[in-house]
Amino acid sequence: MSFADTPSLLARLAELEQSNRHLRQQLDACAAPREGAATLASERYQFLFNAMDEGFCVIEFIDGPHGPLSDYVHVEANPAYTAHAGIPDVVGQKLRDMVGDEAQAWLDRYGHVLRTGEAIRFEQELVATGRYLDVTAFRIEPASRRQVAVLFQDITPRKRAEAALRQLNETLEERVQAALAANRILANVVDGAAALIQVLDFDFRWLAINGSGADVFEQEIGVRPRIGDSFSESLRQRPELRDGILAHWRRAFAGETFSEIISLGEGPGRRHYELQFSPLHDAEGRSIGAYQFAYDVTERLEEQQRIQVMEEALRQSQKMEAVGQLTGGIAHDFNNLLTGVLGSLEMLDLRLRQGRLQDLDRYTGTARSAAQRAAALTHRLLAFSRRQTLDPQPVALERLVIGLEDLIQRSIGPQIALEREADPQLWLTHIDASQLENALLNLCLNARDAMPDGGRIRIVLGNECLDEAQAEHQALPPGDFVRLSVGDTGSGMSDEVLARVFDPFFTTKPLGQGTGLGLSMVHGFVLQSGGEIRIDSAPGAGTWVHLYLPRHGLAPVISPPVHPEPEPNLPGQGETILVVDDEPTIRTLLVDAMTAQGYRVLEAADAVTALALLPPDHHLDLLVTDVGLPGALNGRQLADALRGLQPQLPVLFITGYAEANVIGAGDLEAGMRVLTKPFTLDTLERRIQLLLDER
Known part of the structure; x- marks a missing residue:
């Protein structure tokens, strides 16, 4: 119950007073010795007794251990008694048995009414049930009956509200002072914070700005911000900044929370700021503008840049260390292998000049073995670097x-x-x-x-x-x-x-x-x-x-295709082979080996020359070409051009490693094969014979 209910409560109490007077008249009437009227009065009394909302009881003083009239017993109690007092079945109960230590306070009040005949009204807590009661009491005549009538209401909610309001009033000033002190502290912290804080409304006018923000803004822009001034107008002299900054604020006005980094100034004094934008809402949740926290991140960015430079230097150092280890290992192994090759060739040359032809195969075998080991080492290096030619x-x-x-x-x-x-x-x-x-x-x-x-x-x-x-x-x-x-x-x-x-x-x-x-x-x-x-x-x-x-997901290759491979060094049948390679030593070796096998060989150093060698009606049996060729066309493009003239032309690509991806091994057409350098002449002959047989 609040203070706003006080007028209605007073009016209700006035009604209760009138009802009390009425009730007293009825009680007096009940005491009259007129039989017919007594019956009617009794019925009215009983109706009022049971129907009234207020608690009502009649108490009768008795003598007790504490002296004359030192206790009372409840003679009557209406149904509302329990609802207001919180104690059921009180008729016949003595006060001291019901409420113990607080009984004397109630006896003093009601004893005064009994002794003087004066009606009283008071408010008192019934401690036994924790309820506050608004009580009216008057004596039932004659006084010799030693009875008092009590009419009361439970006013606990109102009393609690009054107590809470008193406590609120007592602490309000203290809390207001504490809040003001906290606000002053917060304002001082915000004003002196390293972050630059600005608050704008939808018209780009400052609602707030802290001291740090105002100082930096004045330093960078040349205008001292003031509450109510136009932020957009203050940037009019800096058009290179104005459009971009206002666009950021418009995003925040639209409800977006985000961060951006901008740079101000030139040369050594250039500063970098991280801007954090957020929408601003009032207490009802309505959008009223936006605010910004700005942080000077110049040192952080410069430190990050220094770290990146150091990391790049470290990576470069690690790369050089790896390259050094790699080249050192390659040099060690290849020097050993080349020593075997060169030594064997020198011994062959010496024996030939001396005319001593015995044991020549020992030196040729040593040179061949060293070269093969060098080729195997190259393949391992290509596998390590993921450059080898694969046939998946x-x-x-x-x-x-x-x-x-x-x-x-x-x-x-x-x-x-x-x-x-x-x-x-x-x-x-x-x-x-x-x-x-x-x-x-x-x-x-x-x-x-x-x-x-x-x-x-x-x-x-x-x-x-x-x-x-x-x-x-x-x-x-x-x-x-x-x-x-x-x-x-x-x-x-x-x-x-x-x-x-x-x-x-x-x-x-x-x-x-x-x-x-x-x-x-x-x-x-x-x-x-x-x-x-x-x-x-x-x-x-x-x-x-x-x-x-x-x-x-395809069917497995059960076993590689079996082709009858001819014995090595079997002569060809005069088939025409075009050899294209820009390395003269390799081209000469290929031409000599194929000619010795009985093939008719044409040679060219590049694709343009190769195409010029062939009239439109000339027939080829096989194209053997390096992939990496000088000029406009590589080996794959040359093969495609010749296949445009002769669709079923077999092609043997010769490749090292750098051009392997040019071939497109996964896209090789039927009749195309790859031979990886270095290779033996025996392997070359077998591969040529295989392609000619497939044709």
Whole structure:
């Protein structure tokens, strides 16, 4: 109940007074000795007694242990008594039994009414039930009856509201002072904050700006901001800033929260500010403008730039270190191989000049062996750098592993057990089978070297369907992969070794027992094939190498096509072959070798010359061309041009590594093959014969 209810309450109390007087008259009438009137008065009294909203009771004073009239008993109580006082069934109960220690206060008030006959009205808390009562009491005549009538209402809500209001009034001033002090502190903090704070309404007028913001604005723009001034007008002298800044504020007015970085000034004094814009709303949530926090981030950006320069310098240093390690390893191995080649050639020259023709095959064999080892080293480097020419096909991986088991077992020795496990529903993979065989053999040899006292190698084949989270962990796109895992029970690798395991020429093996290109070659081959490699290892816990290879949906290649290969050095049948290569030594070697085999050979150093050699009606049996040719056309374009004249013309591309992607190995048409440099003349002859036979 609030103070606004006071007038109506007073009016209600006036009605109660009138009702009391009425009730007293009725009670007096009940006491009259007239029988007919007494019956009517009794009925009226009983009706009022039960129907009235206010609590009503009649109490009768009695003598007690505390003296005469020291207690009273409830003679009558209407139904509303319980609702207002909170005590049920009071008729017949003594006051001191009901309320204990607070009984004397009620006895004093009602005793005064009994003794004097004066009606009273008062408010008092009934502690027993925690209720405040508004009470009116008057004596029932004659006084000898020792009875008092009590009429009351529960006013607990009003009393509590009054108490709360008094407490509010008592603390209001204190809280107002505290709020003002807090606001002053907050204003001082905001005004002196490092952040530049501005608040604008929709007309671009300042609603607020802190001291730091005003100082910087004046310093940068030349105008001192004041509340109510136009922000847009203050920027009129800086048109290069005005349009962009106002566009940012319009975005904030539209309800957007965002950040932007702007730069002010020129030269060494140039400053950079991060502007954070937010919409401004009033207490009812209506948009009334926007505010901005600006931070000077010049030092932070400059530090970030310094860090980027240092990181770039560190990366460059690491690159140079890697290049140095790579070139050092290449130089070491190639110098050894070239020494064997040059020494053998010099011995051949010496024996020929001396006329001593015995043992010449020993020197030619040594030179050939060194050259072949140099070619193998080049292929490993190309695999590491992902530049080798691949011939991917759909491959049944378990069949490939089964075909290699005998070779692997012979290579690792009888002291190491070889185990194989495969998913019965293993998918096909799209891979260069010969390169994968080399990679698998390399992994098994590495596992063997990690188990000098014997152990176990497990080859596990399975399907992997990677979702986005798994693919991100494996550095792969989501999708289906075939996993080839090779595990051993060897010594394992430390974290330091794992961090460098793919570095070229890095090896933990003794000098002369490894080139350090094995794993880097496997790594490069798998990445070039569209897969990924992961190694799990710990000292003393063995090593697992997992290759994730792309799945393929086509039918597997059961075995490579079988073509009857002629014996080497068999003469040709006079077929016409066009040889195109810009390197004279290679072109001469090719022409001499093919001529010796009985072919008719045309030669050219570039595509334009080659096309000029051939009249429109000239027939070719085979084109042998380098991919990287000088001039407007490369080898692939030359082949396409000649196939426009002769659609079924067989083509043999000769390539190193840089031009491999020009060929488009995945798009080679029927009758096109690739031969990677370096190659032997025997390999060249077999490849020529194969293409002519396919024709």
